[in-house]
Amino acid sequence: MQDLTRTESDDQQLCLYGRPVASRLLLGTAQYPSPALLGDAVRRAQVSVVTVSLRREGARERSGERFWQMVADWGVHVLPNTAGCRSAKDAITTAQMAREIFDTRWVKLEVIANDDTLQPDVFGLVEAATELVRQGFEVFPYTTEDLGVGERLLAAGCEVLMPWGAPIGTGRGLANPHALKTMRGYFPDTPLIIDAGVGAPSHAALAMELGFDAVLLNTAIAKAGDPPAMAEAFAAAVAAGRTGYRAGLMETRDMATPSTPVAGTPFFDLSDGQ
Amino acid sequence: MQDLTRTESDDQQLCLYGRPVASRLLLGTAQYPSPALLGDAVRRAQVSVVTVSLRREGARERSGERFWQMVADWGVHVLPNTAGCRSAKDAITTAQMAREIFDTRWVKLEVIANDDTLQPDVFGLVEAATELVRQGFEVFPYTTEDLGVGERLLAAGCEVLMPWGAPIGTGRGLANPHALKTMRGYFPDTPLIIDAGVGAPSHAALAMELGFDAVLLNTAIAKAGDPPAMAEAFAAAVAAGRTGYRAGLMETRDMATPSTPVAGTPFFDLSDGQ
Amino acid sequence: MQDLTRTESDDQQLCLYGRPVASRLLLGTAQYPSPALLGDAVRRAQVSVVTVSLRREGARERSGERFWQMVADWGVHVLPNTAGCRSAKDAITTAQMAREIFDTRWVKLEVIANDDTLQPDVFGLVEAATELVRQGFEVFPYTTEDLGVGERLLAAGCEVLMPWGAPIGTGRGLANPHALKTMRGYFPDTPLIIDAGVGAPSHAALAMELGFDAVLLNTAIAKAGDPPAMAEAFAAAVAAGRTGYRAGLMETRDMATPSTPVAGTPFFDLSDGQ
Amino acid sequence: MQDLTRTESDDQQLCLYGRPVASRLLLGTAQYPSPALLGDAVRRAQVSVVTVSLRREGARERSGERFWQMVADWGVHVLPNTAGCRSAKDAITTAQMAREIFDTRWVKLEVIANDDTLQPDVFGLVEAATELVRQGFEVFPYTTEDLGVGERLLAAGCEVLMPWGAPIGTGRGLANPHALKTMRGYFPDTPLIIDAGVGAPSHAALAMELGFDAVLLNTAIAKAGDPPAMAEAFAAAVAAGRTGYRAGLMETRDMATPSTPVAGTPFFDLSDGQ
């Protein structure tokens, strides 16, 4: 099998805020059993974008620096998140700190509504997105499949939308595939990235078959029995779904149809008479 | 992405009746827009096994020979089918003719119950399998997810079972994933190949994630907009699902769980007071 | 709400082997917390048919007689089963004993293939059905959605088929609704009763909406928190699904359509200009 | 079958803004083939609440008055909607007009985001709900399963939430049952009514089994082959689901479990030896 990540010609390559992105699998960096396994996963999946976060650091800890050095060595795009923020204000300040420390205008904007579902607070999200775009950020909003919210995020200046598949960490796949398909059709020209809830390679393939541009995930790889192998599996699944989408999926049918042609079947007349 | 078909060490490679099979995607050869596109599909997917059939041939037609020469050039295992047979008797005679002409003991045994679903006639299937095994055939029975039928096929001497995913040509994927998962658990040591009904790469990935050993399909590739690209997509999906299965899929959860750790979240105390 | 069981005129009433059956909910009698609760369930659901079984009885036990007296008082049709039989031979002998003791030609024929799924052994089932019909029984075969098996059962003389919804006792509902819908279409004139796997009233309603003639269940009522109330719930659900089926269900649509007409909406032009 | 709508004792009866509501099926009045069939549907389903709308009226038309007289004769609660409104402002003015003409503080608040899905514009919805509550309305907001939006609607003073099942008029049932179940658990004390997308009685039963308090629908009845019969079917399904929910649904299981007890099965030892 040749290298599927190379089969897209340049004009079909995904661009996010003007930057070409070779792999359509975006990877979270949390929860791995060890930094070594995380690094292996990044390499095995050949990812182009990883998400990172900010956390409080004690004076002599220096763990942030070690992590950062590792990430820098990968040579990937870094997408800092605002995970854990419960208000637009916190998310905005976190984004500002992230911009300084990671030296990037990209931010994965999370404004969380509640702990049960970790779903986006769509009001805080639009408010924060509006302000961050004003400040020059390139915002990747973690949102729902709500079309009206998507429209407001685009109106605020977002050029990418990241709807959830299912609640973060559940691994349930696409909870509402019909709504996600509708979203894809409603925003034909906006890069749409499924973020959260993807638990198995088949979920990632389905997302791509529906026409989504990329998949961002973390738990399903970090918590796999063998994270680097699972990273490779997801990379293949994303490529498979994308290639399948572009190759034109067959229409499903209600009734069976022979794959082997009926014409010329031996014993055809004899059978009739039996 | 490295070549996924090579990541399985020798002892994990699929063996069907003693023959090692490198690719877990088995490909049907019917319904392609042209022989050239069929050939491209076989090469792009790097398949190891293709299904073929027998049809009546006029005296000076020689189309069978041309087709056969093409297949021979691919250097793959050939799995002749008994497609279209409606009785054990017809299937047995067809298998005998196929053995002579394709010079193989392998036979994909189809005994069809009705035209609406093209589902196996499980009675005729067991009868024909019993006789063909007695005659030295290596039988790949196209069957359902019925465990009792599976047991009788194994008792008859079959060493592989090929349950349907959904009716032939429908592309609906796995119509009863719970029953198929049960079947996988019930026959832990028998190679199980999903045959029929697979319509999209995500379906193939799901089949492999459930632990099936391989996927056999035809229509979804032959009737794709771009069959060779779709063949590649399915090959990647099968590899993705297999790798994911072996890497240990995460458990799904009902409630959300943060991927980014909560400890050390900035503003955590401030937020509480808001 | 009027009495739904009375809304079917005589020519639409379900007939099973010539006997009119007022209620389309058939009830199993096992596993109830007490005989009193079982009796309440039978009355609350106004069932017309109950299933019973035979079990070994010690010399001075007389529990069989007490149970039988209770059943006789209900004034319902009794449908003895061959539950637990693993071979055609056992099932036939059990059916013969049941005919003598319950004084009925009806028998719910179960020939079980394995303990994991308790699914029908379709070979033993057809064998036993053939012999029992020959002996004058009116056989209600517990079968799968397999159309070929169904055809053989009809050929053997069965006039009713009872496909499973899901494995006995799982309460998972209809595991393969598409196949069951196909079965309904394939046998348009045979009474088809969903037997096993139904866990919630909505499952029973769905079965009836697909056009099945009745639903037979046990565990979902016996193991409910309040069995008589649950019996009533299932009776209502079966009536609802049946009435809905006959009243002509709407076609589902992919796109939204206003229920309130658009014409004459106030502010329609003003809104356009906003 | 006794009258299921009467089985709830007074303390379990649904109350909406302080008014007891006997039937948990709320009915839309649009799209019926004739006023007579609408009236029959209302009577057959014994509904307690119907939705109505406002539309532009020509000077000598008087169709509004005739419709209104019919509704008044039914003796039900009237719930005027703001269907078709695309902004908070339009919805507020429409609600004010409805309050005057229907003489009720109740309003089903719809602020529509787009024509493809007719989904709520959650921003406009919260804005309008806030203002209408301030003006003394009792607001029934047509919303999504978004928990954060639900919280803001409750904070605005709404005492009922009406999440969609699927887009209006699609009849697809509950598109995201897991999210709706989560919503039920998240708002344990708020009346939650499934509004829109319900296409079959089984969908309504499922909604009630998940613990929703009521179901509001229109198209599935109005567009049925026999609307009054379908109204009756839905009334029965809602009662079935509610009764089932309160009676304690069985837990689903992965493996089969016999309903008829194994102990005392005849031939048990003989069978072992076969």
Add this chain to the structure above:
Amino acid sequence: MRVIVNGNEEQTEARTLDGLLRELGYGTAKVATALNGQFVPAAERSRVQLDTGAKIEIVSPRQGG
């Protein structure tokens, strides 16, 4: 004076909403009204002045979902 009634242009002599309804022949019809997007209660129709280009909504009960 030109006004817009339910989306259609009309010529009217009336100076109040009340007068307009009478002029158009609504009589005692069960309607509710809005002027330029603002609700006008029945009791205030006689006090509300119409200007050229005013947008008036006159609505009545209808079937709704």
Add this chain to the structure above:
Amino acid sequence: MRVIVNGNEEQTEARTLDGLLRELGYGTAKVATALNGQFVPAAERSRVQLDTGAKIEIVSPRQGG
């Protein structure tokens, strides 16, 4: 003579199925019977001879699903 009744070994003096039921005390109990896997109708129990090792099933109505 040893026979197996409902899966358990028993000693019996009875020579017929009928006699066995009486000996065991079934009296008029509502039961059905099988001998060595074959159904024995009530009317034939007195004509059926028991041999050593005979397997007898004696069953009565029970709850069933």
Add this chain to the structure above:
Amino acid sequence: MRVIVNGNEEQTEARTLDGLLRELGYGTAKVATALNGQFVPAAERSRVQLDTGAKIEIVSPRQGG
């Protein structure tokens, strides 16, 4: 003599399956054969007698699913 070849009636002078194939012009074509529903291996075609009304299948490789 009339025989049925691949579902169509044919007149033939041949007395064996081998002869029939030659007469029809199959030459060295890669085919397999059955007579009256029974497989006839290539090596036995010359030993197999044809009778009037014999049903012969002559098949070759084709695409299959």
Add this chain to the structure above:
Amino acid sequence: MRVIVNGNEEQTEARTLDGLLRELGYGTAKVATALNGQFVPAAERSRVQLDTGAKIEIVSPRQGG
């Protein structure tokens, strides 16, 4: 003077954010800072005065999803 650093109370002599970081020993650590919920760029830390009760966040890169 008491301040709150990353959620914990601390005593400090420092009058600026810059001074506080030095006093606590952060040295050249790769950190970003906020004061009372507002981001403070590195270049402005020496110009920002601390008051009693000030809430300071000091964060660095971490794994994230």
